[in-house]
Amino acid sequence: MSADLDRTPRSLLVRERSSFLDQRNRLSSQVEQLHFNYKVSVLLPECSSAPSHLDTVLNSFSSFYLIRKLPVYELLDKDFLETAVYHGSVYGLSYRTRIDEDNCVALLPNGHLSLSLDKDSFQLLGFEGKPSRFNQRTSSRYVVSVDLTDSCMAPGGRSYHRLLTGLKSRLHLEADFLLTHHPGGGASLQALLSRYDWSEHRPEVSRRTLTDLSCPALLTSDLQSCDPHSFLEWLGALDAHVSCENDSSSFLSSLTCSEPKMTLSRALSVSVCGLLLPHDVHRLLQQIRCYLERLQPVSWASLTVHGFVDSPVSWGGSEHGFLRGGENFYTLLMFDDHTYQLHLATGAYDGCPP
Structure with missing residues:
Protein backbone atom coordinates (compact mmCIF):
# COMPACT_ATOMS: atom_id res chain seq x y z
CA MET A 1 0.00 0.00 0.00
CA SER A 62 -31.40 29.92 -14.28
CA SER A 63 -30.77 27.85 -17.39
CA PHE A 64 -27.28 27.45 -18.83
CA TYR A 65 -25.68 26.53 -22.14
CA LEU A 66 -23.31 23.77 -23.17
CA ILE A 67 -21.16 24.80 -26.15
CA ARG A 68 -19.25 21.98 -27.78
CA LYS A 69 -15.65 22.44 -28.90
CA LEU A 70 -15.48 26.15 -28.24
CA PRO A 71 -12.11 27.71 -29.16
CA VAL A 72 -11.04 29.71 -26.10
CA TYR A 73 -10.03 32.69 -28.26
CA GLU A 74 -13.77 33.25 -28.85
CA LEU A 75 -13.97 34.57 -25.29
CA LEU A 76 -11.83 37.49 -26.53
CA ASP A 77 -14.21 38.31 -29.38
CA LYS A 78 -14.80 42.06 -29.42
CA ASP A 79 -18.60 41.83 -29.66
CA PHE A 80 -18.74 39.22 -26.90
CA LEU A 81 -16.64 41.43 -24.65
CA GLU A 82 -18.80 44.49 -25.30
CA THR A 83 -22.23 42.84 -25.04
CA ALA A 84 -21.56 40.35 -22.24
CA VAL A 85 -18.25 40.49 -20.37
CA TYR A 86 -18.05 44.25 -19.81
CA HIS A 87 -21.57 44.26 -18.37
CA GLY A 88 -20.56 41.68 -15.75
CA SER A 89 -22.10 38.45 -14.47
CA VAL A 90 -20.93 36.06 -17.20
CA TYR A 91 -20.05 32.62 -15.83
CA GLY A 92 -18.09 30.22 -18.03
CA LEU A 93 -16.30 26.96 -17.25
CA SER A 94 -14.63 24.28 -19.35
CA TYR A 95 -16.62 21.05 -19.06
CA ARG A 96 -15.21 17.61 -18.27
CA THR A 97 -11.65 18.87 -18.12
CA ARG A 98 -9.58 17.62 -15.18
CA ILE A 99 -7.69 20.20 -13.17
CA ASP A 100 -4.85 17.78 -12.36
CA GLU A 101 -4.33 16.58 -15.95
CA ASP A 102 -5.96 18.81 -18.58
CA ASN A 103 -6.03 22.45 -19.55
CA CYS A 104 -8.94 24.12 -17.72
CA VAL A 105 -10.60 27.49 -18.33
CA ALA A 106 -12.90 29.71 -16.29
CA LEU A 107 -14.51 33.06 -17.10
CA LEU A 108 -15.50 34.82 -13.89
CA PRO A 109 -18.38 37.29 -13.52
CA ASN A 110 -15.94 40.12 -12.79
CA GLY A 111 -14.40 39.70 -16.26
CA HIS A 112 -11.32 37.73 -15.21
CA LEU A 113 -10.20 34.87 -17.45
CA SER A 114 -8.36 32.07 -15.64
CA LEU A 115 -6.36 29.42 -17.50
CA SER A 116 -4.82 26.43 -15.73
CA LEU A 117 -2.31 24.97 -18.20
CA ASP A 118 0.23 22.20 -18.39
CA LYS A 119 3.81 23.26 -18.98
CA ASP A 120 3.87 22.65 -22.75
CA SER A 121 0.63 24.56 -23.31
CA PHE A 122 1.84 27.48 -21.20
CA GLN A 123 5.04 27.75 -23.21
CA LEU A 124 3.11 27.62 -26.48
CA LEU A 125 0.74 30.36 -25.32
CA GLY A 126 3.60 32.78 -24.70
CA PHE A 127 1.73 34.96 -22.23
CA GLU A 128 2.58 36.01 -18.67
CA GLY A 129 1.62 33.57 -15.93
CA LYS A 130 2.93 31.96 -12.78
CA PRO A 131 3.62 28.44 -11.57
CA SER A 132 0.70 26.74 -9.88
CA ARG A 133 1.00 26.89 -6.11
CA PHE A 134 0.11 23.19 -6.06
CA ASN A 135 3.07 21.84 -8.04
CA GLN A 136 4.52 18.88 -6.19
CA ARG A 137 8.17 18.91 -7.25
CA THR A 138 8.67 20.70 -10.56
CA SER A 139 6.82 23.49 -12.34
CA SER A 140 4.53 21.21 -14.36
CA ARG A 141 1.43 23.44 -14.27
CA TYR A 142 0.97 27.18 -14.72
CA VAL A 143 -1.83 29.64 -14.10
CA VAL A 144 -2.64 32.56 -16.41
CA SER A 145 -5.07 35.11 -14.98
CA VAL A 146 -6.20 38.03 -17.14
CA ASP A 147 -8.56 40.88 -16.32
CA LEU A 148 -10.41 41.33 -19.61
CA THR A 149 -11.94 44.59 -18.37
CA ASP A 150 -8.56 46.23 -17.80
CA SER A 151 -7.67 49.00 -20.24
CA CYS A 152 -4.47 47.20 -21.24
CA MET A 153 -6.59 44.26 -22.49
CA ALA A 154 -8.83 46.42 -24.69
CA PRO A 155 -9.23 45.01 -28.23
CA GLY A 156 -6.46 46.32 -30.45
CA GLY A 157 -4.02 46.76 -27.61
CA ARG A 158 -0.65 45.03 -27.41
CA SER A 159 -1.52 42.67 -24.53
CA TYR A 160 -4.87 41.78 -26.09
CA HIS A 161 -3.23 40.98 -29.42
CA ARG A 162 -0.55 38.89 -27.75
CA LEU A 163 -3.07 36.73 -25.87
CA LEU A 164 -5.37 36.44 -28.88
CA THR A 165 -2.48 35.38 -31.11
CA GLY A 166 -1.32 32.82 -28.57
CA LEU A 167 -4.78 31.24 -28.28
CA LYS A 168 -5.60 31.45 -31.98
CA SER A 169 -2.32 30.71 -33.76
CA ARG A 170 -0.11 28.75 -31.37
CA LEU A 171 -2.04 26.92 -28.63
CA HIS A 172 -5.35 26.20 -30.43
CA LEU A 173 -7.03 25.58 -27.07
CA GLU A 174 -10.64 24.44 -27.26
CA ALA A 175 -13.04 22.68 -24.90
CA ASP A 176 -16.67 21.94 -24.28
CA PHE A 177 -17.85 24.95 -22.31
CA LEU A 178 -20.62 25.71 -19.82
CA LEU A 179 -21.83 29.28 -20.06
CA THR A 180 -24.53 31.37 -18.42
CA HIS A 181 -25.30 35.01 -17.78
CA HIS A 182 -27.18 36.79 -15.01
CA PRO A 183 -29.59 38.45 -14.88
CA GLY A 184 -31.49 37.14 -17.89
CA GLY A 185 -28.61 37.92 -20.20
CA GLY A 186 -29.06 35.04 -22.61
CA ALA A 187 -29.55 37.44 -25.51
CA SER A 188 -26.00 38.75 -25.11
CA LEU A 189 -24.66 35.22 -25.67
CA GLN A 190 -26.61 34.48 -28.85
CA ALA A 191 -24.01 35.77 -31.30
CA LEU A 192 -21.40 33.47 -29.78
CA LEU A 193 -23.80 30.52 -29.59
CA SER A 194 -24.84 30.89 -33.22
CA ARG A 195 -21.34 30.01 -34.43
CA TYR A 196 -21.09 26.65 -32.63
CA ASP A 197 -22.99 23.51 -31.68
CA TRP A 198 -24.80 24.27 -28.44
CA SER A 199 -27.70 23.15 -26.26
CA GLU A 200 -29.64 24.82 -23.47
CA HIS A 201 -30.15 23.03 -20.17
CA ARG A 202 -32.29 23.47 -17.10
Missing part, protein backbone atom coordinates in the same frame (compact mmCIF):
# COMPACT_ATOMS: atom_id res chain seq x y z
CA SER A 2 1.27 3.46 -0.88
CA ALA A 3 2.49 5.50 2.08
CA ASP A 4 0.25 8.36 0.87
CA LEU A 5 -2.84 6.25 1.43
CA ASP A 6 -1.92 5.72 5.07
CA ARG A 7 -2.09 9.43 5.81
CA THR A 8 -5.31 11.33 6.32
CA PRO A 9 -5.44 14.04 3.64
CA ARG A 10 -5.22 17.60 4.88
CA SER A 11 -8.47 19.57 4.78
CA LEU A 12 -9.70 22.95 5.93
CA LEU A 13 -12.96 23.67 7.71
CA VAL A 14 -13.89 27.21 8.69
CA ARG A 15 -16.91 27.63 10.96
CA GLU A 16 -18.70 30.92 11.46
CA ARG A 17 -21.68 31.68 13.67
CA SER A 18 -23.84 34.76 13.16
CA SER A 19 -27.39 36.02 12.73
CA PHE A 20 -29.32 37.10 9.66
CA LEU A 21 -30.40 40.10 11.71
CA ASP A 22 -26.81 41.22 12.28
CA GLN A 23 -25.97 43.80 9.63
CA ARG A 24 -22.30 42.89 9.95
CA ASN A 25 -22.77 39.28 8.81
CA ARG A 26 -20.83 38.38 5.66
CA LEU A 27 -23.11 35.67 4.34
CA SER A 28 -24.18 37.38 1.09
CA SER A 29 -20.59 38.09 0.04
CA GLN A 30 -19.51 34.57 0.97
CA VAL A 31 -22.27 33.06 -1.17
CA GLU A 32 -21.18 35.25 -4.09
CA GLN A 33 -17.54 34.19 -3.79
CA LEU A 34 -18.13 30.56 -4.76
CA HIS A 35 -18.75 31.25 -8.45
CA PHE A 36 -19.03 27.80 -10.00
CA ASN A 37 -21.60 25.68 -8.20
CA TYR A 38 -22.71 22.32 -9.54
CA LYS A 39 -24.99 21.06 -6.78
CA VAL A 40 -27.20 22.50 -4.06
CA SER A 41 -28.64 20.14 -1.45
CA VAL A 42 -31.38 21.06 1.03
CA LEU A 43 -32.58 19.07 4.03
CA LEU A 44 -35.90 19.98 5.63
CA PRO A 45 -36.64 17.99 8.81
CA GLU A 46 -40.21 16.98 9.63
CA CYS A 47 -41.29 17.74 6.07
CA SER A 48 -42.58 15.44 3.33
CA SER A 49 -43.10 17.95 0.49
CA ALA A 50 -41.78 21.43 -0.12
CA PRO A 51 -44.29 24.29 0.26
CA SER A 52 -45.28 26.00 -2.99
CA HIS A 53 -43.14 29.14 -2.51
CA LEU A 54 -40.04 27.02 -1.92
CA ASP A 55 -40.85 24.67 -4.77
CA THR A 56 -41.17 27.63 -7.13
CA VAL A 57 -37.61 28.75 -6.38
CA LEU A 58 -36.25 25.21 -6.74
CA ASN A 59 -37.77 24.98 -10.22
CA SER A 60 -36.73 28.46 -11.37
CA PHE A 61 -32.92 28.24 -11.24
CA PRO A 203 -30.88 22.49 -13.70
CA GLU A 204 -32.14 19.05 -12.61
CA VAL A 205 -34.20 18.87 -9.42
CA SER A 206 -34.57 15.63 -7.46
CA ARG A 207 -36.50 14.97 -4.26
CA ARG A 208 -36.48 12.20 -1.65
CA THR A 209 -38.77 11.75 1.33
CA LEU A 210 -37.06 10.00 4.24
CA THR A 211 -38.76 8.36 7.20
CA ASP A 212 -37.54 7.36 10.68
CA LEU A 213 -34.23 9.09 10.08
CA SER A 214 -31.57 9.06 12.80
CA CYS A 215 -30.24 12.60 13.11
CA PRO A 216 -27.65 14.35 15.32
CA ALA A 217 -29.51 16.25 18.03
CA LEU A 218 -29.26 19.91 17.06
CA LEU A 219 -30.87 21.07 20.26
CA THR A 220 -29.91 24.73 20.02
CA SER A 221 -28.37 27.07 17.49
CA ASP A 222 -25.10 27.15 19.44
CA LEU A 223 -24.52 23.52 18.38
CA GLN A 224 -22.71 22.71 21.60
CA SER A 225 -24.34 19.29 21.45
CA CYS A 226 -22.96 18.37 18.01
CA ASP A 227 -19.44 18.14 16.62
CA PRO A 228 -19.39 19.94 13.24
CA HIS A 229 -17.21 17.31 11.55
CA SER A 230 -19.58 14.55 12.65
CA PHE A 231 -22.60 16.50 11.49
CA LEU A 232 -21.10 17.25 8.07
CA GLU A 233 -20.12 13.59 7.70
CA TRP A 234 -23.68 12.54 8.50
CA LEU A 235 -25.10 15.13 6.11
CA GLY A 236 -22.75 14.04 3.32
CA ALA A 237 -23.63 10.39 3.82
CA LEU A 238 -27.32 11.27 3.65
CA ASP A 239 -26.84 13.20 0.40
CA ALA A 240 -24.84 10.31 -1.10
CA HIS A 241 -27.53 7.76 -0.13
CA VAL A 242 -25.19 6.07 2.35
CA SER A 243 -26.87 4.55 5.39
CA CYS A 244 -25.70 5.50 8.88
CA GLU A 245 -27.71 2.68 10.46
CA ASN A 246 -24.68 0.44 10.92
CA ASP A 247 -23.21 -1.51 13.76
CA SER A 248 -19.77 -0.39 14.86
CA SER A 249 -18.51 -3.89 14.02
CA SER A 250 -19.99 -3.88 10.51
CA PHE A 251 -17.56 -5.13 7.87
CA LEU A 252 -18.95 -2.92 5.09
CA SER A 253 -19.30 0.35 7.01
CA SER A 254 -18.83 1.52 10.57
CA LEU A 255 -20.38 4.92 9.83
CA THR A 256 -23.06 5.72 12.41
CA CYS A 257 -25.00 8.76 13.47
CA SER A 258 -23.13 10.60 16.22
CA GLU A 259 -24.44 10.92 19.76
CA PRO A 260 -26.55 12.51 21.07
CA LYS A 261 -29.07 11.73 18.37
CA MET A 262 -32.78 11.85 17.72
CA THR A 263 -35.18 10.30 15.23
CA LEU A 264 -36.98 12.38 12.63
CA SER A 265 -40.31 10.87 11.68
CA ARG A 266 -39.83 12.30 8.20
CA ALA A 267 -37.53 14.62 6.26
CA LEU A 268 -37.31 16.00 2.75
CA SER A 269 -34.02 15.91 0.86
CA VAL A 270 -33.87 18.05 -2.30
CA SER A 271 -30.96 18.57 -4.69
CA VAL A 272 -30.48 20.82 -7.72
CA CYS A 273 -27.66 20.07 -10.20
CA GLY A 274 -26.23 22.12 -13.07
CA LEU A 275 -24.22 25.31 -13.49
CA LEU A 276 -25.90 27.16 -10.62
CA LEU A 277 -25.63 30.90 -10.08
CA PRO A 278 -24.93 32.37 -6.63
CA HIS A 279 -27.93 34.65 -7.21
CA ASP A 280 -30.26 31.64 -7.37
CA VAL A 281 -28.64 30.10 -4.29
CA HIS A 282 -29.31 33.33 -2.42
CA ARG A 283 -32.98 33.32 -3.48
CA LEU A 284 -33.32 29.74 -2.24
CA LEU A 285 -31.67 30.67 1.04
CA GLN A 286 -34.20 33.45 1.60
CA GLN A 287 -37.13 31.12 0.95
CA ILE A 288 -35.79 28.57 3.43
CA ARG A 289 -35.70 31.35 6.00
CA CYS A 290 -39.37 32.09 5.26
CA TYR A 291 -40.11 28.38 5.60
CA LEU A 292 -38.55 28.31 9.07
CA GLU A 293 -40.52 31.37 10.15
CA ARG A 294 -43.86 30.02 8.96
CA LEU A 295 -43.72 26.36 9.90
CA GLN A 296 -43.40 25.55 13.58
CA PRO A 297 -42.17 23.56 15.41
CA VAL A 298 -39.49 22.99 12.73
CA SER A 299 -36.38 24.53 14.29
CA TRP A 300 -33.67 24.13 11.65
CA ALA A 301 -32.85 23.40 8.01
CA SER A 302 -29.62 22.89 6.09
CA LEU A 303 -28.33 24.00 2.70
CA THR A 304 -25.11 22.67 1.16
CA VAL A 305 -23.51 24.13 -1.98
CA HIS A 306 -20.81 22.18 -3.84
CA GLY A 307 -18.37 23.85 -6.21
CA PHE A 308 -17.11 22.08 -9.33
CA VAL A 309 -14.20 19.87 -8.31
CA ASP A 310 -12.26 20.69 -11.50
CA SER A 311 -12.80 24.44 -11.58
CA PRO A 312 -9.54 26.43 -11.92
CA VAL A 313 -10.76 28.72 -9.11
CA SER A 314 -12.64 28.13 -5.88
CA TRP A 315 -13.31 30.97 -3.43
CA GLY A 316 -13.24 34.33 -5.16
CA GLY A 317 -10.46 34.16 -7.72
CA SER A 318 -8.12 31.97 -5.66
CA GLU A 319 -6.57 28.97 -7.37
CA HIS A 320 -8.26 25.62 -6.91
CA GLY A 321 -6.38 22.32 -6.95
CA PHE A 322 -7.12 18.62 -6.79
CA LEU A 323 -5.49 16.00 -4.58
CA ARG A 324 -8.03 13.26 -3.87
CA GLY A 325 -11.42 14.90 -3.88
CA GLY A 326 -11.23 18.48 -5.14
CA GLU A 327 -13.60 19.59 -2.39
CA ASN A 328 -14.82 23.17 -2.18
CA PHE A 329 -18.21 23.53 -0.56
CA TYR A 330 -20.13 25.21 2.21
CA THR A 331 -22.97 24.10 4.46
CA LEU A 332 -25.37 26.55 6.05
CA LEU A 333 -27.39 25.52 9.10
CA MET A 334 -30.30 27.88 9.62
CA PHE A 335 -32.37 28.10 12.79
CA ASP A 336 -35.79 29.49 13.56
CA ASP A 337 -34.33 32.22 15.81
CA HIS A 338 -32.65 33.80 12.71
CA THR A 339 -29.20 32.54 13.67
CA TYR A 340 -27.06 30.40 11.42
CA GLN A 341 -23.86 28.40 11.36
CA LEU A 342 -21.76 28.50 8.20
CA HIS A 343 -19.21 25.76 7.48
CA LEU A 344 -16.78 26.43 4.60
CA ALA A 345 -14.64 23.49 3.58
CA THR A 346 -11.86 22.78 1.10
CA GLY A 347 -9.48 19.94 0.42
CA ALA A 348 -5.71 19.82 0.55
CA TYR A 349 -5.14 21.87 -2.59
CA ASP A 350 -6.91 25.11 -1.72
CA GLY A 351 -6.26 28.16 0.37
CA CYS A 352 -8.27 29.02 3.44
CA PRO A 353 -11.90 29.95 2.62
CA PRO A 354 -12.96 33.57 3.24
